[in-house]
Amino acid sequence: MNQRIGAFAKRFEDITGSAIREIFKVAAQPNMISFAGGNPASEALPDAQCAELAREVLLSDGKRILQYGATEGYPPFAESLAEYLREHLSLEVGQGSLLPVTGGTQGMRLLCDALLDPGDTVLVECPTFLGNMQVLRLGQVKLVPVESDGDGLIPEALEEAARAHHPKMLYIIPTFQNPSGATLSLERRKAVAQLAEKYGLWVAEDDPYRDLRYTGEPLPTIKSFDRAGHVVYMGSFSKTISPGLRVGYLLGDAQLMRKCAIGKQSSDLHTPTLNQALVDQYLRRGLLGPHIQEILPGYARKMNQMLGELERFPQGVRFTRPQGGLFLFVELPEGISVTQAFQEAIRRGVAYVPGTHFYPEGGHHNTLRLNFSNSTPEQITRGMGILRELFGEILHR
Amino acid sequence: MNQRIGAFAKRFEDITGSAIREIFKVAAQPNMISFAGGNPASEALPDAQCAELAREVLLSDGKRILQYGATEGYPPFAESLAEYLREHLSLEVGQGSLLPVTGGTQGMRLLCDALLDPGDTVLVECPTFLGNMQVLRLGQVKLVPVESDGDGLIPEALEEAARAHHPKMLYIIPTFQNPSGATLSLERRKAVAQLAEKYGLWVAEDDPYRDLRYTGEPLPTIKSFDRAGHVVYMGSFSKTISPGLRVGYLLGDAQLMRKCAIGKQSSDLHTPTLNQALVDQYLRRGLLGPHIQEILPGYARKMNQMLGELERFPQGVRFTRPQGGLFLFVELPEGISVTQAFQEAIRRGVAYVPGTHFYPEGGHHNTLRLNFSNSTPEQITRGMGILRELFGEILHR
Numbered sequence: 001m002n003q004r005i006g007a008f009a010k011r012f013e014d015i016t017g018s019a020i021r022e023i024f025k026v027a028a029q030p031n032m033i034s035f036a037g038g039n040p041a042s043e044a045l046p047d048a049q050c051a052e053l054a055r056e057v058l059l060s061d062g063k064r065i066l067q068y069g070a071t072e073g074y075p076p077f078a079e080s081l082a083e084y085l086r087e088h089l090s091l092e093v094g095q096g097s098l099l100p101v102t103g104g105t106q107g108m109r110l111l112c113d114a115l116l117d118p119g120d121t122v123l124v125e126c127p128t129f130l131g132n133m134q135v136l137r138l139g140q141v142k143l144v145p146v147e148s149d150g151d152g153l154i155p156e157a158l159e160e161a162a163r164a165h166h167p168k169m170l171y172i173i174p175t176f177q178n179p180s181g182a183t184l185s186l187e188r189r190k191a192v193a194q195l196a197e198k199y200g201l202w203v204a205e206d207d208p209y210r211d212l213r214y215t216g217e218p219l220p221t222i223k224s225f226d227r228a229g230h231v232v233y234m235g236s237f238s239k240t241i242s243p244g245l246r247v248g249y250l251l252g253d254a255q256l257m258r259k260c261a262i263g264k265q266s267s268d269l270h271t272p273t274l275n276q277a278l279v280d281q282y283l284r285r286g287l288l289g290p291h292i293q294e295i296l297p298g299y300a301r302k303m304n305q306m307l308g309e310l311e312r313f314p315q316g317v318r319f320t321r322p323q324g325g326l327f328l329f330v331e332l333p334e335g336i337s338v339t340q341a342f343q344e345a346i347r348r349g350v351a352y353v354p355g356t357h358f359y360p361e362g363g364h365h366n367t368l369r370l371n372f373s374n375s376t377p378e379q380i381t382r383g384m385g386i387l388r389e390l391f392g393e394i395l396h397r
Numbered sequence: 398m399n400q401r402i403g404a405f406a407k408r409f410e411d412i413t414g415s416a417i418r419e420i421f422k423v424a425a426q427p428n429m430i431s432f433a434g435g436n437p438a439s440e441a442l443p444d445a446q447c448a449e450l451a452r453e454v455l456l457s458d459g460k461r462i463l464q465y466g467a468t469e470g471y472p473p474f475a476e477s478l479a480e481y482l483r484e485h486l487s488l489e490v491g492q493g494s495l496l497p498v499t500g501g502t503q504g505m506r507l508l509c510d511a512l513l514d515p516g517d518t519v520l521v522e523c524p525t526f527l528g529n530m531q532v533l534r535l536g537q538v539k540l541v542p543v544e545s546d547g548d549g550l551i552p553e554a555l556e557e558a559a560r561a562h563h564p565k566m567l568y569i570i571p572t573f574q575n576p577s578g579a580t581l582s583l584e585r586r587k588a589v590a591q592l593a594e595k596y597g598l599w600v601a602e603d604d605p606y607r608d609l610r611y612t613g614e615p616l617p618t619i620k621s622f623d624r625a626g627h628v629v630y631m632g633s634f635s636k637t638i639s640p641g642l643r644v645g646y647l648l649g650d651a652q653l654m655r656k657c658a659i660g661k662q663s664s665d666l667h668t669p670t671l672n673q674a675l676v677d678q679y680l681r682r683g684l685l686g687p688h689i690q691e692i693l694p695g696y697a698r699k700m701n702q703m704l705g706e707l708e709r710f711p712q713g714v715r716f717t718r719p720q721g722g723l724f725l726f727v728e729l730p731e732g733i734s735v736t737q738a739f740q741e742a743i744r745r746g747v748a749y750v751p752g753t754h755f756y757p758e759g760g761h762h763n764t765l766r767l768n769f770s771n772s773t774p775e776q777i778t779r780g781m782g783i784l785r786e787l788f789g790e791i792l793h794r
Contacts, residue, residue: 008656010514015659039465047459054451054671062444066639068436102499102665109664113535117407135663138510242463244670259405262412266532267506267664268499273641274451275669 011118011140020130020357023342027351033383036351038178038326039374041302044295045242049287050278057277065277069270071261073100077280081249084283089221091233096254099261102271103246104208104236108132108171110267111204111232111250112139114259121167123201125153127329127358127367129178132171132206143360146170150320152177152184155191162199169202174222176209176325179358179369183323186219193225201230208236208248211292213324214300229253237279239326240292245275299373302380303328306372309384314392328370329355332391337365341394348390350383408515408537417527417754420739424748430780433748435575435723436771438699441692442639446684447675454674462674466667468658470497474677478646481680486618488630493651496658499668500643501605501633505529505568507664508601508629508647509536511656518564520598522550524726524755524764526575529568529603540757543567547717549574549581552588559596566599571619573606573722576755576766580720583616590622598627605633605645608689610721611697626650634676636723637689642672696770699777700725703769706781711789725767726752729788734762738791745787747780 027036058065065074072078077100082093101107116122118140124133126145136143144165147157153172161167172192174184184192196203205222223233232252237245250260264270282288306328310319319330332338339354355367372380424433455462462471469475474497479490498504513519515537521530523542533540541562544554550569558564569589571581581589593600602619620630629649634642647657661667679685703725707716716727729735735742736751752764769777 008653009510009512012511012656012659037465042460042464045460045463047455047463050463050671051452051455051459054455055448058444058448058451062448063439063442064641066442066444066447066641067439068434068635068640102669105663106665113406114409115406131662131666138660138663238465243465244461244463246665246667246669256405259409262409263535265528266502266535268503268643269528270643272499272643272669272672274447274671 011138015134015137020353023351023353026346031349032346032351033349033375033379033386034351035370035372035375035383036353037371037374039371040239040243041295041298041373043298044373046291050242053278053281054274057281058274061277065273069273071265071270073098073271074273074276074280076284077276080280080283085235085251089224091221091223091251093251094254097251097257099250099257099264100271100276101248101250101264102268103238103243104206104234104248105131105135106246106264106267107234107236107248107250108135108204108206110260110263111234112136112141113263114256115169115202116141120169121165123158123161123165123167123170124360125172125177125180126360127179127355127364128171128360129173129206130357133360136171145360148177148180148182150182152182152188153192155188155195158192158195159199162195162201167201169204170196171204171206172222173206173209175207175219176212176322176327178209178325179327179353179355180329181320181322181325181327183219184222189219189222190225192222193227193231196226196230197228203231204234205231206234208234208239209325211240212296212299212326214296214303216323223251232256237282240288241279241282245278247271247275247279299326302372302375302377305377305380306370306384309380309388313388314395316395317391326371326373328372330368330370331355332366332395334366336394338368338391339365341390345387345390348386350386352387408535412531412534417750420748420750423743428746429743429748430746430772430776430783431748432767432769432772432780433750434768434771436768437636437640438692438695438770440695441770443688447639450675450678451671454678455671458674462670466670468662468667470495470668471670471673471677473681474673477677477680482632482648486621488618488620488648490648491651494648494654496647496654496661497668497673498645498647498661499665500635500640501603501631501645502528502532503643503661503664504631504633504645504647505532505601505603507657507660508631509533509538510660511653512566512599513538517566518562520555520558520562520564520567521757522569522574522577523757524576524752524761525568525757526570526603527754530757533568542757545574545577545579547579549579549585550589552585552592555589555592556596559592559598564598566601567593568601568603569619570603570606572604572616573609573719573724575606575722576724576750576752577726578717578719578722578724580616581619586616586619587622589619590624590628593623593627594625600628601631602628603631605631605636606722608637609693609696609723611693611700613720620648629653634679637685638676638679642675644668644672644676696723699769699772699774702774702777703767703781706777706785710785711792713792714788723768723770725769727765727767728752729763729792731763733791735765735788736762738787742784742787745783747783749784
């Protein structure tokens with residue numbers, strides 16, 4: 001590249017991304033047992049069904065599906081999605097409050113673009129989803145971690161942070177949190193909605209794992225307690241139908257959604273229509289519920305198998321017991337670094353994500369995230385055996 | 398919305414978008430003859446073919462297509478696209494230089510995000526594509542128009558602007574420009590590449606209409622004269638296969654493409670894979686060339702019909718005679734406002750886009766853009782008749 005060309009934009013200066021990209025690159029090597037990703041199980045992806053549905057929608061409405069579409073979404077999908085949210089989540093869906101997006105990541109990005117100026121403060125759980133932390137960092141905002149426990153974000157810590165930092169937004173994953181697996185309790189859901197109103201805070205409620213519940217009863221969304229329009233509900237079909245289709249949605253204040261739609265015009269114009277039409281069929285024909293019921297038992301078995309393996313790990317290894325989702329979070333004693341041990345794990349054929357990447361301020365090298373959905377039972381047995389041995393060695397060094 | 402919630406982000410303050418959104422909204426009314434959009438003809442959209450291809454790719458590679466994919470693209474598509482660019486456009490495609498994107502708009506956005514800081518200066522043609530002007534405005538950059546004539550951007554004007562404004566980037570549509578229809582001459586293509594090198598300027602070469610050529614010989618891309626990696630070639634399959642699929646690509650300096658890929662991770666993670674797989678089939682099976690040959694005659698007929706109608710317009714009405722693309726640009730005498738006349742045109746049942754929206758600094762109310770591809774021959778006859786009468790009236794007021 002010629003020296004005279006102008007430099008890249010400053011917003012990329014704090015974006016490394018490379019550590020995680022390297023992890024996923026090695027995790028994708030052949031014969032690697034990967035507990036690193038957040039991928040649905042291959043057997044849970046409805047390829048044959050999508051093949052028939054894709055053909056059918058293109059034959060029945062192909063001229064509209066292949067033409068330019070509205071930024072606000074493919075009308076049949078906007079309709080069936082609103083209906084689904086009313087019935088399935090008891091959410092109110094007002095005029096202009098729903099925006100289909102190209103995967104949950106785009107939803108987060110549009111929200112950040114619409115709401116945040118460089119230098120603004122955003123509260124995040126600690127730990128939290130690294131992908132959306134990168135979206136926030138690209139927006140050059142200040143991230144302030146708020147303490148969580150086994151029941152999710154601690155409202156008293158949220159109130160303290162709201163007072164101390166005058167944040168513009170809270171980013172929260174209330175159900176089967178990534179990476180902690182924690183689910184925000186009912187009382188805390190109400191408290192978050194109330195504190196958002198009290199402190200004039202936007203809440204980005206990221207809820208992609210909600211339908212992957214293996215035990216316990218579903219809880220209402222934070223959004224359902226939102227009286228003043230402060231909460232934006234971020235949904236996705238990536239974990240229930242297919243991540244490759246990239247279909248999600250935002251539900252929030254209509255004025256804010258209009259800003260997001262204007263941002264989307266300058267992002268990808270509209271979410272690809274074929275993809276919206278496919279998800280529309282799952283909702284319209286009532287295929288989504290049965291499909292989820294079909295995949296849940298396999299996911300539950302894998303999670304329980306991995307938990308069973310963790311129980312055989314050396315003393316001092318602690319781990320979460322989520323009621324659903326895709327991840328277990330593991331903690332070794334302080335002073336032990338699984339960030340350092342990662343290279344050795346890779347050499348032995350197993351990948352995970354060191355927990356440090358999920359902490360806004362780093363550290364926490366004694367933690368790691370494990371995904372169980374994308375491995376076979378055999379891989380879980382073998383891979384967890386390798387980790388047990390490795391962690392035993394580093395614990396006794 | 399509660400008063401206490403923080404305001405929206407400042408980057409939206411200069412974005413109106415509403416005038417154009419209103420135009421497209423009225424243009425979409427039933428029974429409206431719309432020359433306003435840039436839509437491919439309905440009969441040019443290969444719905445039956447896509448239906449079979451979608452079914453086939455999902456049956457043969459559905460597990461991969463429905464799973465998370467790499468930001469850098471679906472490997473078979475990345476491969477066939479590189480091959481296509483080498484063969485069809487004689488472009489060099491080096492390692493890491495190609496990035497599939499979710500439509501041309503995303504390509505532009507990623508490029509702007511990677512290159513431009515607020516306050517940077519970007520040179521644009523005058524007039525230029527309003528959609529990408531909005532992308533630039535969202536980036537809070539300063540737009541400086543550079544004069545064009547019937548052979549496209551004037552190199553002397555470019556050099557003067559480069560000296561005077563120290564711009565970071567030039568945005569240019571060299572072939573069948575939107576809205577002017579002009580095609581940059583061979584000599585000027587070389588000159589643009591040379592000036593980019595001389596002044597350390599990035600060039601965003603937006604070339605979505607290239608394959609819609611009805612007369613004359615194809616010209617090499619500006620990118621093909623780029624010795625120092627200053628030019629990013631922006632391609633799209635929206636005008637040749639389907640805009641609803643949202644598949645395009647960037648070809649440029651590998652270091653810059655890596656920045657764009659990191660930006661894309663925080664935009665939509667990856668372009669939906671089914672859509673990449675469909676376009677891959679068009680390239681891999683050699684279906685694209687024959688499909689384009691099939692649609693060209695109809696487009697040429699429509700353009701010539703609209704040109705024939707324009708010849709019967711009152712004296713003082715001038716218009717472009719492009720060799721391809723989707724648009725004619727019409728100029729009435731100074732002092733006449735077709736921006737004002739728009740509401741009356743709508744009342745009479747015809748929509749167009751007032752040219753003022755394509756000028757970075759507004760004005761030029763005596764100009765308009767007409768699209769011919771998305772109307773039937775009957776609609777062209779009737780709609781142009783209505784405009785001829787209307788313009789006759791306002792010319793003789």
